[in-house]
Amino acid sequence: MTAQAGSTRVIYAALAGNFLIAVTKFGAAFFTGSSAMLSEGVHSLVDTGNEVLLLYGLRKAARPPDEDHPLGHGREVYFWSFIVALLVFALGAGVSFYEGISHLLHPEPVRNIAVNYVVLGLSAVFEGIAWTIALRHFRREKGRLGYIAAVRRSKDPTTFTVLFEDTAALLGLAIAFIAITAAHILAIPELDGAGSIGIGIVLAATAIFLARESKGLLMGEQALPSVRRRIVELAGADPDVVRVNDVLTVHLGPTDIVATLSIEFKDELTTPRLEACVRRIEQRICSELSEVSSVFVRPQSASPM
Template sequence: MTAHSGSKKAVYAALIGNLLIVVTKFIAAWLTGSSAMLSEGIHSLVDSGNEVLLLYGIRRASRPADYTHPLGHGREIYFWSFVVAVLIFALGAGVSLYEGVNHILRPEPIRNVTISYVVLGASALFEAASWLVALRIFRREKGRLGYFAAIRQSKDPTTFTVLFEDSAALLGLLIAALGITAAYVLNAPFFDGLASIGVGLVLAGTAVLLARESKGLLIGERALPDVEASITAAAAGDPDVQRVNGLVSVHTGPDQVVVGLSIEFQDTLTVTAVEACVERIEAQLRHSRPEVTTIFIKPQSAETWQARQEMLMRTAPADPDTK
C-alpha cells in the first residue's frame, strides 16, 4: 500500500463520518438552543471541508513532473495540509470561541436536552469509527516508532491530520456533553457557553500542532535516517566507488525524495566509466528505493565534502522548531 492509498482511506472515512453528523448537529443546536452543540456543528462542517481539501491535495500531488515543475508536485499535499490547519484555527476555533463568549453574555436555557444526548452519542460513534480507521493506518505506517516520534518524523501529513481532527472531535464531544449536562442540571446556561469556549480552545491547539508539523514539511525535510543509510549503502556497493562522502536528501512529497550524493570515484576511471557508474547507481537506487524520484551525483573528494559541511555547521543558525 502506498502512502497516498492509506491516506485516502483515512480521509474518506473521516469525510463520511462528518457528513453523517454535520446536519444533525445543526438541527439539534437549533432545537435545543445549545451553544456547545452549535460549536460542534461548526466543528464538523469545517472538518468536512478540510477532508475535501486533503483529497484535492492528494490528487494534485500525484501529478507527474513537468517542464515548470521538474521535481514534481508532491509538495501540494503539504500546502493543503497547512491550509487545513489555518482553517481549523480561523473558522473552527474562532467561531466556537465567539459563540461561547456570546452565549455567556446572552445566556439561553437548554431545551430538549434528550435530543442533545442522542446527537452527541451518535456523533461519538461515527467519530470513533473514523478515528479507529485513521489510528489503524497510522499505526501500520509508524512501525516501531512511538506515536509522538512517528508524528514528528512522518512525511505524510494527511494521516496524522485526520487522526488529530478526530481526536479533537471526540474530546470536543465530551466537553459539549459535560457543558450541556451542567447547564441543564444546574440551570446555569453559563456552562454551555463555557463548553463552547472549551471546544474552541481544543480546535486552536489542534490547529497549532498541525500547522507546526506541516510547516516543516512544506519548507523541506530530509529523509529518515534508515532511508539515507540504505541509499548510501547502495551507492557504496558499486565497485567503481571509492567512497560515498555523504548525501543531501529532501522530501518533495510523502513518497517522493530528491537525493544529492557526493561520491569519490576510483582514480583510474575514465569519464565514460564514471558515467556508466552513475547510471548503475541511479538504476540500483530506483530499484531498491522507489520513493527516490530524482538523483544528483557529484564527483567530489572527501576533503572538499568535509570542508563544505564544516562551513555549513558554522553558519547554521539555531532553530528551536527543527524537527
C-alpha cells in the same frame, strides 16, 4: 495497499462521517438552542471541508513533473495540510470562541435536551468509527515509535491530520456533553457557553500542533536516517566508487525523495566508465528505494582543492 491508497481510505471515511455528523448537529442546535452543539456543528463542518482539501492536495501532488515543476508537485499535499491547520484555527476555534462568549453574555437555557443527547451519542459512534480507522492506519505506519515521535518523523501529514482532527472531535463531544448536562442540571445556562470555549481551546491547540508539523514538511525535511544510510550503502557498493563523501536528501512529498550524492570515484575511470557508474548508482537506488524519485551525483574527492 499503498501508503497513499491507505491515506485516501482514511480521509474518505472521515469525510463521510463528518458530513453526516455536521448536518445532525446543526439540526440539534436549531431545535435546542445549544451553543456548545452549534460549535460542534461548525467543528464537524470545518472537518468535512478539511477532508475535501486533503483529497484535493493528494490529487494535485500525484501530477507528473512538467516544465514549470521539473521535480513534480509532491509538496502540494504539504501546502494543503498547512491550509487545513489554519482553517481549524480560524474557523473551528474562532467560531467556537465567538459562540461561547456570545452565550456567556446572553445566556439562554437549552431546550429539548434529549435531542442533544441523541445527537451526541450518534456522533460519538460515527466519530469513533472514523477515529478507529485512522488510528489503525497510523499504527501500521508508525511501527514501534511512540505516537508523538511518529508524528514528528512522519512525512505523510494526511494520516496524522485526520487522526488528530478525529481525536479533537471526540474530545469536543465529551466537552459538549459535560457542558450541556451541567447547564441543565445546575440551571446555569452560561455553562453551555463555557463548553463552546472549551471546544475552541481544544481546536486551537490541535491547529497549532498541525501547523507546526506541516510547516516543517513544507519547508523541506531530510529523509529518515535509515533511508539515508541505505542510499549511501547502495552507492558505496559499486566497484568503481572509492567512498561516498556526503548525501543530501529532501522530501518533496510523502513518497517523493530527491537525493544528491557527493562521491569519490577511482582515478583511472574514463569518462564513459564514469557515466556508466553514475547510471548504475541511480538505477540501483531508485530500484530498491521506490520513494526516491531523483538522484543527482556529484564527483568530488574527499578533500577538494
